[in-house]
Each structure stands twice: as C-alpha cells, then as structure tokens.
Amino acid sequence: MSAQVVNIQPLSQPVDLGVEPATFSPEVEAEIDRNLAKYPVARSAILPLMFIVQRERGYLDPAGVLYLANRLKVRVTDIWEVATFYSMIHTDPIGKYHIQVCRTLSCKIRGAGKVTEHCSQKLGIKVGETTTDGRFTLSEVECLGSCGTAPMFQINFDYHENLTPEKIDQILDALP
Amino acid sequence: MRIEAIGCEPLQLRRVHLENSGSIDVYRRNGGYAAIKKVLDGMSPDDVINEVKKSSLRGRGGAGFPTGMKWSFVPKDSPKPKYVVCNADESEPGTFKDRYLMERDPHMLIEGMLIAAYALNSKTSYIYTRGEYKYLIDIMDVALAEARAAGLVGNKILGSEFSHEIYTHTGAGAYICGEETALLSSLEGLRGHPRMKPPFPAVSGLYACPTVVNNVETLTAVPDIINMGGEAYQKLGTEKSGGTKLWSVSGHVNSPGVYELPMGYDDMEKFIFEDCGGMLDGQKLKAVIPGGSSVYIMRADQIIGKDVRMDYEGLVAAGSMVGSGGFIVMDETVDVFESTKNLTEFYKHESCGWCTPCREGTDWLVKVFKRIENGGGRPEDAQLMLDLCDNIEGKSFCPLGDAAAWPIQSAIKRFPEDFKRRLFEPQKGS
Numbered sequence: 001m002s003a004q005v006v007n008i009q010p011l012s013q014p015v016d017l018g019v020e021p022a023t024f025s026p027e028v029e030a031e032i033d034r035n036l037a038k039y040p041v042a043r044s045a046i047l048p049l050m051f052i053v054q055r056e057r058g059y060l061d062p063a064g065v066l067y068l069a070n071r072l073k074v075r076v077t078d079i080w081e082v083a084t085f086y087s088m089i090h091t092d093p094i095g096k097y098h099i100q101v102c103r104t105l106s107c108k109i110r111g112a113g114k115v116t117e118h119c120s121q122k123l124g125i126k127v128g129e130t131t132t133d134g135r136f137t138l139s140e141v142e143c144l145g146s147c148g149t150a151p152m153f154q155i156n157f158d159y160h161e162n163l164t165p166e167k168i169d170q171i172l173d174a175l176p
Numbered sequence: 177m178r179i180e181a182i183g184c185e186p187l188q189l190r191r192v193h194l195e196n197s198g199s200i201d202v203y204r205r206n207g208g209y210a211a212i213k214k215v216l217d218g219m220s221p222d223d224v225i226n227e228v229k230k231s232s233l234r235g236r237g238g239a240g241f242p243t244g245m246k247w248s249f250v251p252k253d254s255p256k257p258k259y260v261v262c263n264a265d266e267s268e269p270g271t272f273k274d275r276y277l278m279e280r281d282p283h284m285l286i287e288g289m290l291i292a293a294y295a296l297n298s299k300t301s302y303i304y305t306r307g308e309y310k311y312l313i314d315i316m317d318v319a320l321a322e323a324r325a326a327g328l329v330g331n332k333i334l335g336s337e338f339s340h341e342i343y344t345h346t347g348a349g350a351y352i353c354g355e356e357t358a359l360l361s362s363l364e365g366l367r368g369h370p371r372m373k374p375p376f377p378a379v380s381g382l383y384a385c386p387t388v389v390n391n392v393e394t395l396t397a398v399p400d401i402i403n404m405g406g407e408a409y410q411k412l413g414t415e416k417s418g419g420t421k422l423w424s425v426s427g428h429v430n431s432p433g434v435y436e437l438p439m440g441y442d443d444m445e446k447f448i449f450e451d452c453g454g455m456l457d458g459q460k461l462k463a464v465i466p467g468g469s470s471v472y473i474m475r476a477d478q479i480i481g482k483d484v485r486m487d488y489e490g491l492v493a494a495g496s497m498v499g500s501g502g503f504i505v506m507d508e509t510v511d512v513f514e515s516t517k518n519l520t521e522f523y524k525h526e527s528c529g530w531c532t533p534c535r536e537g538t539d540w541l542v543k544v545f546k547r548i549e550n551g552g553g554r555p556e557d558a559q560l561m562l563d564l565c566d567n568i569e570g571k572s573f574c575p576l577g578d579a580a581a582w583p584i585q586s587a588i589k590r591f592p593e594d595f596k597r598r599l600f601e602p603q604k605g606s
Contacts, residue, residue, distance in 0.1 A: 038302075038343040041383060043365030047348045051307070072365075085367040085528075086348035088307045104269045105469060105518050106426035106504055142351065142522050143269040143469075144308050147426030147502070148177045148433050157310040 015076040022063040028056060032071065042072050046082050050089050059090040087141070095130045095137030097175055100154045103140040106147035111163075115151045116140060118165050122172065136172075178433035179276060182441070182451045184412060187400055187420050188393065189436045192280040198315060200322040203283035209328060211399035212290045216336040219402075224295035228398065230406030232418030237263055237354070237391030238468060238500040239575075240488055247388055249378035250296050256385040260293045260301035261363065263391045265347050265354040267306055268468035269522060270502025273422040273434050274392035278305075278312045281396070282319035286329065286342060288395035291402060293340045296388055300341050304359050307348040316344050351526035355574050356389040358528065369530045370574035393422055413439025417487035421498070423447075427505035428456040437486060444484035444494075448505060459507035463591070466491060467499025469519050470579030472586035473512065496586075512591035513598060516583055517545040523580035531573035537564055538580050553602035558588050558595055 024032070035048045049071070053064040060083055069076045083089045101107075101116045116138070120126060123136050130137040146152040149161035160171050181189050191197045191206050203209065215224055229244030250258060262285065266274040278285060289301050305313050320342055323329040331339045345363060347353050353362045357371040360382050381387025397419055401409045410418035417439035426432045430453030441447065448454070448461065455461055461476040466486075474496050478484070484494040491498050506515065524538040541564050548557055565581035572578070588595055 038345070041364065044345075044363060046365035047307070047362070048346055050348070051346060082365065082367055086307070086350050088349035103518075104522050105465075105515055106270050108518050109427055109506060109510055109515065141349075142525055143267060145266050145272040145275050145306070147270050147272050147504070148424060150426060150432075154308060157308075159311070 017062040017066055017076065019061075019063045019066060021066040021070055022053065022057060022061070023067075024056060028052065043074055043078075046072060046079070047086065047089075050083060050086075054090060059093050061091075093130075093134075096135050097155050098137045098139065099172075100139050100141040100144070102142070102144045102146060102150070102152055102154075104143035106143070107150040107152060110150035112151045114165070115153060115163050115168065118168050119153070119172075122169070178431045178435070179280075180433065181420070181436040182447070184420055184436065184438040186436055187412070188277065188281075188284070188396055188422060189434070191284070192276065197280045198282050198319060200283055200319070200326060203281070207403070208283055208399075209287055211402035212287050212294075212328070213334060214402055215291055215294055216334055216338060221295045221297060224291060224402065227401055227406035228295070231397075231401040231409040232406075232413070232416060233394065233397055233401060233409070234417060234488065235391055236393035236397070236421065236501070238268060238470070240498060243390065243394055246378065246390070247292070247295055249376065250386045250388060251379060252297070254386050257300065257383075258296050258298040259382045259385055259387040260289055260296060260298050261356075261359065261382060261387055261389045262289055262301065262303040262395055263354060263356065263359060263389050264303055264305040264309070264312070265359060266309070266392070266500075267351040267354050267526075268470065268500045268502055269519065270424060270426055270465065270504040271468050271500040272424045272426075273501065275309060275312065276434050277392055277396050277422075278309075279315060282316050283323065284396045284399060285316070285392055286319060286323050288398040289342055290328070290333065290340055291398045292388065292390065292395060294338055296386075298388075299339060300343070302343050302345045302363060302382075304345050304347060304353070304363055306353075307346050310346070313344045313346055320344070350528070351522075352528040352574075352576055355576065358574065359389060360387065367528070369528055370576075372573075414487050414489070416489060417498075421487075421501055423486075423501045423503045425452050425503045425505065428459060428507040428510075429505045430454050430456055439487040440490065441486040442483060442490075444479050444486055445481065447486065448479070452505070455505075455507055457507075459509060461505070462508045462510055463506045463512060463515075465496075465502070465504040465506075465583075467497045468502035469504070469522065470582055471497040471499045472582055473516075473590060475590050478590075512587050512594040513545075513548070516587040517542075517549065519583045520545055520580065523576065527576060527580070531577070533568045534572040534574075534577035534580065537568040537572075537577070540564055541580070541584065548598050548602070551602045553598040553600075555599050557599050558592070562588060 035045045057064050065079045068079050103112050127140050151163050152161040196202050225247050233243045234240040350368045352358045353368040355370050358368045362368040377387040413419045420436050423435045464474045488498050520541050524542045527534045527538045529535045565585050568577040569581040
C-alpha cells in the first residue's frame with residue numbers, strides 16, 4: 001500500500017453538488033416566506049423548510065439541499081449536518097407511503113411486533129425496505145405518543161391506532 | 177381510550193369532552209380567556225409570578241422544577257428580547273397527555289402562554305411541537321388565527337399595552353429535543369445538541385436571550401392558577417406538589433388513557449385496579465413504570481398494599497419518580513429483561529452523540545443485551561451492565577444519560593430473576 005497525495009480544497013470553497021438548485025412554484029415560495037417571517041434568524045426555519053422541500057420533491061435531494069443553502073444563506077454542509085441529525089428528514093428516496101410502526105415499550109407489550117410482521121408479510125418487504133413499485137416503505141420508529149391506543153403506526157403524517165390485522169388490511173388496501 | 181378526572185373535579189380536562197372543544201367560542205363560553213383579562217386588568221408581572229409561586233406548580237415535563245421560581249430567574253433589567261418557548265416535544269415513552277390537551281383544548285395553551293409572556297415581558301413565543309404531531313401544529317395554527325382575529329394575540333391585546341405574538345414550530349423526530357437546551361439548539365436551526373448549563377436559558381436561551389421553556393401541561397395550568405388564585409390551586413394537591421397532574425396510562429390495563437388526579441392521590445393500587453379498569457384479561461400485575469420510561473421500574477409488591485401516594489414526594493418514597501406521568505403497567509407475561517432491552521434500544525437510538533459516555537455507553541449496553549438474548553449470557557454480565565450504567569449516570573452531558581441508566585439499574589435490582597435465568601443458564605434462558 002502506498003499513500004496517495006490528495007489535493008485538499010480549502011474550506012472556503014463552495015461545495016459542488018453537481019446539480020442546479022431546486023425551484024418551486026410561487027405558492028410554495030410564498031409558504032416558505034411565511035415560515036421565514038416567524039423568526040428573527042433565518043436559519044431557525046431550517047426544519048419547517050426541509051419538510052416543505054420533502055413534501056414537494058419526495059425527499060431532501062441534493063438540489064433541495066442547494067436550494068435551502070441559498071435560501072437560508074448558509075453553507076451546504078450546514079444543511080447536511082442538520083438533515084442527518086433528524087430521523088424524519090430523508091436524504092434518500094422513500095416510498096409514497098411511509099409506514100412507521102411504533103416499536104417502543106407500551107406498543108411492544110400490546111403487540112407492535114405482530115403489526116410489523118403483518119405489514120412485512122403483506123407487502124413482501126422487511127423493515128427498512130421499500131416495495132419495488134415505490135409505494136411503501138416500512139420502518140420501525142420510537143415512541144410516537146400513542147401509548148394509550150397501542151399498537152399503532154403512522155403512515156406519512158396520519159396516526160392509525162388500536163391496530164388489528166384486519167384493520168391494517170383495511171387501511172393499506174384503502175390507500176389511493 | 178378514556179380521558180377522565182379521578183378524585184377531583186376536572187381542571188385541565190374540563191372542556192375536553194365538549195363538542196367543538198377546540199374552538200375559541202366554546203373556550204370562551206366555558207371560562208376561557210378570563211385569566212388573561214384579569215391579568216391585563218390589574219396584575220403586575222410580579223403579581224403573576226407570585227401567584228404561580230404560591231401555587232406550588234412544578235414543571236410537568238419530567239424534571240418537576242418549580243415553575244414560579246424558573247420564571248423569577250429571568251433578569252428583569254435585561255435589554256434583550258425575552259422568549260417563552262412551549263415544549264410540546266412530548267417524546268418520553270409512555271407519555272401522551274400533551275397531545276390531547278393540544279388536540280382538545282388548544283386555546284388553554286395559548287392563554288397560558290400569554291400569561292407567561294406577560295409575566296416575563298416577552299413579545300414573542302414559540303410552540304416547539306414534535307414533527308410527528310403535525311396534525312397538532314395544524315390545530316394550533318387554526319386556534320392561533322382565531323385568537324389573532326379576536327384580538328387576543330398580536331398588537332395591544334384586549335386594548336392593553338401588552339403585545340405578544342405566538343408561532344408554531346416543528347421538530348423532526350429527535351427525543352433529545354425535549355431537553356430544554358437541545359430544544360433551543362434545534363429551534364435555532366442547529367443539530368439538537370444540549371448546551372452547557374449554566375448559563376441557564378432564563379439568562380441566555382434562544383438567540384442568547386432570556387428564555388423560559390415550559391411543558392404544555394405546565395402552561396395550561398397557569399390560567400386556572402390565575403382564576404382561582406395560587407393558594408387555591410396548591411390546595412388541590414399537597415404542600416410541595418400543587419394542583420392536579422395528568423397521568424398517561426398505557427400497557428396491560430382495561431382502560432388506558434389520560435387521567436387527571438389531584439397531586440397526592442393516595443392509592444396507586446386503587447388507581448390501577450379500579451380507576452384504570454383493572455388488569456387486562458385478568459392477568460397478574462408484575463411491574464409499573466410510573467413516570468415515563470426513564471424512571472425506576474417498580475415491582476408489584478412495592479405497590480400492592482403499600483398505599484403509594486402519587487405525587488413528587490410520595491413516588492420518591494416508594495422508590496420511583498413522577499417524571500412525565502407516563503404510567504406503563506405490565507403484567508406477568510412481560511419479561512423485564514426484554515422490556516429493559518427495548519428501552520435501552522430506544523436510548524441508544526435517541527442519544528444525540530454529543531458526549532462520549534452516553535453515545536458509547538448506550539451502544540455497548542445494547543450490544544450486551546443482544547449477546548445475552550442470543551444465548552451468550554455470562555454470570556458477570558449483571559455487574560458489567562451496572563458498571564456501564566455507572567459510567568453513564570452523572571457523567572454524561574445532559575440527563576438523557578441518566579435516563580438510559582436508571583431503567584437498567586432498577587430492573588437488575590428489582591427483577592434479578594428475569595436476568596439471572598439468562599446469565600446462569602444462558603441456553604435455557606434464551
């Protein structure tokens with residue numbers, strides 16, 4: 001093995017993601033403005049804006065990251081460091097319906113394992129996987145504050161509680 | 177799911193069952209926004225803080241710090257803007273009370289925040305809600321728009337000289353952001369890392385300005401304290417634990433739900449076996465985690481026949497804590513080794529990674545749990561886990577480390593049989 005000489009770029013160099021920044025409709029831009037107006041410091045809007053970008057683009061892709069860096073006047077790395085900290089920010093593509101089964105204690109002792117198993121069998125994917133048609137992603141997540149109505153899962157932002165296998169079938173089959 | 181008051185008149189839960197309870201009209205028809213009017217009509221900020229001090233209200237998020245005292249730490253002469261931040265990041269496993277307060281009675285929270293803001297001379301406040309509760313942010317936005325239209329939020333509230341704006345804010349799935357300094361980091365658009373204390377947020381919080389961070393249930397108690405007076409509120413509970421407390425009950429009971437009890441409710445056994453409908457499927461009680469996943473787990477024989485008083489002092493005397501009031505009931509089908517492993521995985525996932533003892537310690541603990549589960553248990557593993565906990569507890573940057581250690585320490589001590597089986601006869605036990 002021999003050491004390779006690497007040209008290290010100075011930190012002040014802008015990061016080239018190889019993409020153009022994302023663009024949004026005037027309505028979405030207005031929504032972003034409304035969010036920015038809440039704070040004396042623009043950077044505070046980083047999470048609300050990430051959710052908007054995710055909603056519009058499916059996930060926080062490099063073009064979305066670049067857009068946010070420009071919009072908030074921060075570095076690309078500032079966006080990445082925040083994006084990678086929060087479990088609800090997705091920097092990889094994700095299914096149209098994200099099934100998030102709560103796995104923490106109160107749900108576990110009321111049958112969370114069976115919920116995961118049922119979803120897994122029905123969709124033919126393991127936890128952490130996405131169906132080949134891109135419709136469903138199955139995840140196990142930590143406590144969603146639904147312990148009195150366990151077991152439960154959240155599909156995108158919607159809570160589904162007191163789940164039974166029949167109820168799971170109904171919910172999944174009814175999705176457009 | 178039941179939402180009921182037991183042993184007292186419903187206070188925080190008094191409107192939750194009314195039709196359209198979230199609307200400003202129903203809120204006002206049922207005593208709402210009378211407290212802020214009373215405050216603006218003739219109370220000074222110090223009067224308000226004194227009433228809250230007299231009420232013995234303690235922070236309902238988990239730490240139980242006296243609210244009036246927290247407010248009084250904000251320096252009055254500071255030229256900087258002051259902020260009120262509502263902690264609606266409810267993520268402690270087993271806790272779901274704030275969710276129903278915001279869903280069913282959002283104006284109660286708005287009124288509580290207005291009173292806090294008046295007491296602290298604050299012009300801006302934020303409601304930091306966990307990202308998963310998006311529907312609650314939508315509910316709060318609607319309620320805030322109603323309150324703005326009614327002249328209750330914004331400039332010159334109710335014609336007074338007091339102006340205040342309240343904004344909603346979203347988290348994005350990080351338990352640590354329920355810790356107040358991590359919440360402030362997150363609200364500033366950073367990773368949710370906790371900050372060194374001191375300086376405490378009351379002196380240097382959001383944007384380095386004086387800030388008070390209070391839990392939803394704490395703030396929603398404030399309008400009643402003003403309406404009935406601090407002393408009357410305190411008398412609903414005990415001397416050191418004033419008022420009422422919401423308990424989120426989950427697990428193996430027939431009627432899980434949110435229960436409002438007077439502080440000092442004097443029989444935990446009755447609470448489980450009568451008020452919560454008794455044990456599911458007639459199973460035997462094995463264990464209770466009374467205050468959210470972080471507190472010491474209790475054995476059934478620490479509860480049955482022991483008249484455990486449900487308030488801050490009573491639960492400490494009984495060997496646990498009130499915490500957030502996330503009351504998890506477990507029957508004999510539960511293996512405490514497994515339930516503790518489940519919680520340890522939670523803390524490993526939620527450790528923010530900022531400090532080494534918590535980040536590495538929780539990771540190692542999960543590794544040991546997994547090895548034991550897979551039949552690789554050794555007699556010395558109990559001591560190994562206690563040593564790991566000892567290197568986390570009190571040695572990590574924020575209380576998440578303690579919260580990860582306590583369930584394990586108490587489980588090994590109080591349910592040794594569930595561990596021994598796996599450590600001494602690993603093949604049989606797994």
